[in-house]
Amino acid sequence: MNASIEKIKSLLQQTLAELPPSQHHLIDEVFKELSTLSQTLSGSQSDEPQPTIDKTTGCYQFEGNNGFYCPHCFDNQQRKVSTQRINSKLRICTDCRSSLKRLN
Numbered sequence: 001m002n003a004s005i006e007k008i009k010s011l012l013q014q015t016l017a018e019l020p021p022s023q024h025h026l027i028d029e030v031f032k033e034l035s036t037l038s039q040t041l042s043g044s045q046s047d048e049p050q051p052t053i054d055k056t057t058g059c060y061q062f063e064g065n066n067g068f069y070c071p072h073c074f075d076n077q078q079r080k081v082s083t084q085r086i087n088s089k090l091r092i093c094t095d096c097r098s099s100l101k102r103l104n
């Protein structure tokens, strides 16, 4: 997608050369919009919420979400699998059966 934007910019540069200076501000506006668009696009690619490790449980947590998720399933398969609480010190992943303990 960013390659398309680079292509548009290059076409605009050529257009700019053909335009009288009084019209250059229009192209400048388009450049600005393109920069915003390109930032939005690259931002949306990494829009997946990044987990933080919860040291108390050894599980991953995601922003705006109170669940505890298996770090192994997420790291290996990018899947959010809820962990099941066994007791105050132990949780297990319902999918890969990993035991998740408090981190030291």
Ligand SMILES: [Zn+2]
Pocket (backbone or CB within 6 Å): 070, 071, 072, 073, 074, 081, 093, 094, 095, 096, 097, 098
């Ligand atoms: Zn798992």
